[in-house]
Amino acid sequence: MKHSRHTFLTAVALLGMLAPLLHAFEVTYGQSRVVVDNVEEGELDHLRDMLTDQLTLNGSAPPGEPLADDLAFFTRQHLIKQGWPDAQVEWKLERGLMRLIVNSGPRIHVGDVTFRGNSVLPPDELRQYLMKPTLERPDTVSKRPYWVEADVQQGAELVQRRLRAEGYLQAKVVLIPDPQPGTDMRRGLTLDITPGPKFLFGGLAVEGHPLELDKQVRELIIETRGSPFNEARVQRIEQRLSSLCVKHGWLHATATSEYTLHQGGGTINMVFHVKSGVRVRIVSVSLHPAFSRGAQRVLHARFKPLQGQIYESAESDFYFRRALDTGMFALLDTEVLPVAGDPTAGVLRITGEETQPITLGFEVGFDTFLGGLAGVTYKNTNWRDRGDTLAAELSYSTAGPRGFVSHTNPAFWGTSYATTSRLALEQFNRFEYNRITSAVNLELTKRVSIPFSFGFFVGGSNSTVESMTLTPRQLGPTDYSLASIGGNFILDKRDSPVLPRKGWFLSGRLESTTVVGGSGVSYLRTDLRAALYQPLTKKFRFAAVADLATVQGATAEELPIDSRVFNGGPNSVRSFAQRELGPISGGGTPLGGTSAFYASAEFSYKIMPNLELAVFTDVGSLESGPVSSPLAYSADFRYAVGAGLRYHLPFGPIRIDYGHNLSPRAGEGSGMLHVTVGFAF
Numbered sequence: 001m002k003h004s005r006h007t008f009l010t011a012v013a014l015l016g017m018l019a020p021l022l023h024a025f026e027v028t029y030g031q032s033r034v035v036v037d038n039v040e041e042g043e044l045d046h047l048r049d050m051l052t053d054q055l056t057l058n059g060s061a062p063p064g065e066p067l068a069d070d071l072a073f074f075t076r077q078h079l080i081k082q083g084w085p086d087a088q089v090e091w092k093l094e095r096g097l098m099r100l101i102v103n104s105g106p107r108i109h110v111g112d113v114t115f116r117g118n119s120v121l122p123p124d125e126l127r128q129y130l131m132k133p134t135l136e137r138p139d140t141v142s143k144r145p146y147w148v149e150a151d152v153q154q155g156a157e158l159v160q161r162r163l164r165a166e167g168y169l170q171a172k173v174v175l176i177p178d179p180q181p182g183t184d185m186r187r188g189l190t191l192d193i194t195p196g197p198k199f200l201f202g203g204l205a206v207e208g209h210p211l212e213l214d215k216q217v218r219e220l221i222i223e224t225r226g227s228p229f230n231e232a233r234v235q236r237i238e239q240r241l242s243s244l245c246v247k248h249g250w251l252h253a254t255a256t257s258e259y260t261l262h263q264g265g266g267t268i269n270m271v272f273h274v275k276s277g278v279r280v281r282i283v284s285v286s287l288h289p290a291f292s293r294g295a296q297r298v299l300h301a302r303f304k305p306l307q308g309q310i311y312e313s314a315e316s317d318f319y320f321r322r323a324l325d326t327g328m329f330a331l332l333d334t335e336v337l338p339v340a341g342d343p344t345a346g347v348l349r350i351t352g353e354e355t356q357p358i359t360l361g362f363e364v365g366f367d368t369f370l371g372g373l374a375g376v377t378y379k380n381t382n383w384r385d386r387g388d389t390l391a392a393e394l395s396y397s398t399a400g401p402r403g404f405v406s407h408t409n410p411a412f413w414g415t416s417y418a419t420t421s422r423l424a425l426e427q428f429n430r431f432e433y434n435r436i437t438s439a440v441n442l443e444l445t446k447r448v449s450i451p452f453s454f455g456f457f458v459g460g461s462n463s464t465v466e467s468m469t470l471t472p473r474q475l476g477p478t479d480y481s482l483a484s485i486g487g488n489f490i491l492d493k494r495d496s497p498v499l500p501r502k503g504w505f506l507s508g509r510l511e512s513t514t515v516v517g518g519s520g521v522s523y524l525r526t527d528l529r530a531a532l533y534q535p536l537t538k539k540f541r542f543a544a545v546a547d548l549a550t551v552q553g554a555t556a557e558e559l560p561i562d563s564r565v566f567n568g569g570p571n572s573v574r575s576f577a578q579r580e581l582g583p584i585s586g587g588g589t590p591l592g593g594t595s596a597f598y599a600s601a602e603f604s605y606k607i608m609p610n611l612e613l614a615v616f617t618d619v620g621s622l623e624s625g626p627v628s629s630p631l632a633y634s635a636d637f638r639y640a641v642g643a644g645l646r647y648h649l650p651f652g653p654i655r656i657d658y659g660h661n662l663s664p665r666a667g668e669g670s671g672m673l674h675v676t677v678g679f680a681f
Helices: 002-018 041-058 065-081 123-135 149-165 211-224 231-247 293-306 313-325
Strands: 022-029 032-040 088-094 097-103 109-116 172-177 186-194 199-207 254-259 266-275 281-287 329-339 342-354 358-367 371-383 388-397 400-409 418-428 434-447 452-466 479-492 503-516 523-535 540-552 595-608 611-623 638-649 652-661 671-677
Touching: 022 041, 032 041, 032 065, 041 065, 065 088, 065 097, 109 123, 123 149, 149 172, 149 186, 199 211, 211 231, 231 254, 231 266, 231 313, 281 293, 281 329, 293 313, 293 342, 293 371, 313 329, 611 652, 638 671
Parallel strands: 032 097, 109 186, 199 266, 281 342
Antiparallel strands: 022 032, 088 097, 172 186, 254 266, 329 342, 358 371, 371 388, 388 400, 400 418, 418 434, 434 452, 452 479, 479 503, 503 523, 523 540, 540 595, 595 611, 611 638, 638 652, 652 671
């Protein structure tokens, strides 16, 4: 008997250890005081909040039997919703308080799920819809979700809606739970599915739409014909037709449809009726009075080209983005308001919020070329309340200090042109020479459309170069002043300039530099670049680039060393360090040339969200002699193959690449490791 009693007590002790710890808590509001016993720790806060809300709703009414009974009822309902289907709550009144005694019983989990009668959709997909409400609960466990009958019933309704979305308009889903949970406290269920006949879109006709939109309407018809029919999609097609009209200026357009359903399923023939109304022309731009004087100046200049034009949402979006590009606005919203008595006229109303104009920033980092660096930046996006941007930066790296002050006028003379003037001072002491340069530049730019922009620039600089080891031929002119004039353009059809995945871009730059003060330096420089980005699958991406920079009118030795073109580095042939493809002095200084060609192809694979593995091959060359054409380059190609990782961040990827040198020459290494920010091209 002693042995049996000891075994019994041990079993009781073990059960006590496995049982959850139960707690009591108290809630007081006004004259009402409630004590709740036997609550699991995870439910303390939930129940406390719920009871506080109920006491608040009770207001100043005195505590008593009706209130205690209500609180017990709401407590039981809360526990049932949290997975205790057999929960019971008793109440009793004591001196000065109401006491709730909880007996929650076992917590039940969802067991096996059986889909009976399903022959149209994969069971795994149906299970996702069934368990969606249950798994979205904040305290759920994905492998053993809690049994909450209301959530499971809601999931069964989602399964039925999913079937109807696939064209089974008469689908019925009946939830049949197991009568009782098993010994493992899991309760299985069966979904009895009757799909019924399937309905499909058949012949479609659209009447009354503007002839200018006929192509888009035909594409919509082709896209829709033969797809699963459901009323929600009919409504979406009506919305797409009316939205298509609105995007192109028919702002009052509406669309309706007519069709007949047959009980036996099959194809449904439809007719959509479009009432487009009249096309609206923007007669004026109206700004919210809360905008500052500078913001109003910029917005008037940005949206001025829309005045007098037929409303087109794509054009409006373009000028909207141009306004955001200034950095002045945290939020912008546009709306076309009708003009009383003239249905063809509209006023473009612009509202929004401005950003804090003045920002001060500090940076500390490391650059693989410049070494360690630190700096401070200042920016004012509404200088003197004119909408101009005043910016300044002062930084120091192992190559030396540099700084600039710039002023940008985003609405030059009230037009869509922008001007930027910049004064800069830099010391470069990276290799076997020390250069000090002061420069001033003025640029006039215009963004013609979302992908296309161009600009013109003029500038001047004065430089002094010193070296104790480089020869005059290696160093080039040592005291020179340059005056430059030129232009540039970019045609950017990428889906993102920061994290491109699809599209292409083409850019070009032409700069004519002439001698000032008899320094003997004069040349013409051209830069051409093209890139392509193409997704192959959801995870595979291909990218390619070609780049050519040439300097005409001088040999490399006749040019200042930092006016030459270079190759090699994280954004060119990656088997070389920055600038180090080509001739190098005995002390390791890259000497550059007159023509640098570079091309690359890269495949990347998405390993997990935001992380890609890439393999690439690069080819490039450097010419040091005179060139007579912007397309001239050396055929002495150098090659690289390699691999890398990209971790995507909002401002661009952190990139680690290793490029292997396929044919190293005397003094060259077998490859190079690069760590940088941004894509290679």
